[in-house]
Amino acid sequence: MADPRIIKEKIFLVTIFALTILGILPVFHVLAEVIIKGSEAIAKHGLGILTSTSNGILASLVGSAILSILASLLGIPLAIAAGLFVAEFSDTKLAKITRVVSRSLLEVPTVLLGMLVYIIMVVPMGSFSLLAGAIALALVMLPYVMVHVEQAIESVPPIYREAGYSIGMTRAEVLLGVVAGIARRGIATGVLMGFAKAMGETAPLLFTIGAARTTLPCSHSIPLANVLDPGDAVPLMIFQYAQMPQKMYHDMAWAGSLILVAAFLAVFIAVRLLVKEVKT
């Protein structure tokens, strides 16, 4: 008869390995379904499903591109500056408060940020706009990018600071010229993660961009003013088309998912390469 302690150990090991496999299996199924159903949809309807505004998702693709870029332009400089402040002046009260607040923002359901922007922007301006959506997305990515910036700055060994100070550099010169330079890969990682986050979010867009999917946002003669037009985004399109009964809409939703997942994986691989280079 084997030792019951050993039997227990065997059962335990089998259980935790089985649960681990069970835990990571779904994501493979999700990816496989997206690739199969997405490419089936494109094969069935032709590339028009991506390049048309009437029977395709062109407006959503254009809208998503504008939204992610605009949100990054608004959110990333703010996140980097605030992250630098928190990391550099970590002994001040204001930096401590900012850190706690940014960690709390991380746990705020993103749908609430959409509601906030609806009240402070959409209602006063009287219309949905890509700009309102971009502001909501900027708020979503803000705490993510901040965490990465803080960690990147804090991971720079103090010896580099000391070297800078010893040759008479000011604190600003050391932070921006030396420390931020050494931490640049970490900061770039944060920027990319923030971008990916903005690209994939749905809930903040529900009440801000207006889901204008039959026209492209180009009603103004000045290109930049077009961000005041309503627009669409791939995640929002997927959410709304998934609830339609017709097969055609589901096909467009899967095709959109394929593009979205491909874009996310591209950013993910870029981040991996960045991190790897730091290690070696």
Add this chain to the structure above:
Amino acid sequence: MSASKTMYRSDKLLYYSLLPFAAIVIAAFIMLFAILGYVSAPALRKYGISLFTTTKWAPNEANPSKSVYGLLAPLFGTLVSSAIAVLLALPVTVSIVLVIEEYSPERLRELIGSIIEVMAGLPTIVYGLWGLEVLAPFLREHVYSPLHQLLGFIPLFSCKPITGFNLATAGVLLSIMILPYMVAVARDAYRSIPFTYKEAALTIGATRYEYAKIMMGLAKPGIIAAALLGFGRAAGETVAVALVVGNVPLVSGCLFKPAYTISSLIANQFSMAPLYPYMMSVLFTGGLVLLLIGMAANTVAVIMIARARKRLG
């Protein structure tokens, strides 16, 4: 600020030029609370506590002032679906942490870590679409129907699973979505266990099972923090849940009945809310409740983690 007194002039310049950005972050946070509170106020004044104790959701088109709103059903749905998600994800979280930290070679550890990161970053709407078209029909066919037939005498499984869109599916989908966050938090906690404890456990000749039990005891506050943060995430998740939960304001002891959650209620009803007085305000009250759930989970989790750090030294 006290620290700025001890700074040189050039350092102060840096401090004051970065300060406005930090101020914007704080202002955005305060504004979120203020706006949610401000817009919620009329509904709280009109309906009072009955907003949380009734389930009827009846916007009255002919006479808007006679509309009745109750948030009990969505509140119930949010709490139950999030609780299911945490209960399902917790054993898997613990297993993954142990496998990664103790029983895998370097390569496998990195591979599992990468997979978990992809899980965390995948857009939530993709999970939602998968949940709607793949998970819900699969669970109805291969899990709910057999459970109902075999264990129908248990109230949880007593109703016939007519569609796959119900509380149980929302819980299962959420458990998949919150798993990577819970693993990240629990893994941090596990790593903070000092090496001497691990050595001590091994020198007394513990089997791997006994060793894991001791380690899990030490990492317990971190595991609880992971569960709380996972609960907060699950409660706030919107679009994926809205696609699978069924969107019917019911409070039922049976998991196979369609339900509602606060966030899916907001997602579905917001567009018509401007047409009815008070509906917008009621939805913002729901939002305020979500915010408070999220903040409470976050605060307790942070305290748990801090305590664990202190205790382990």
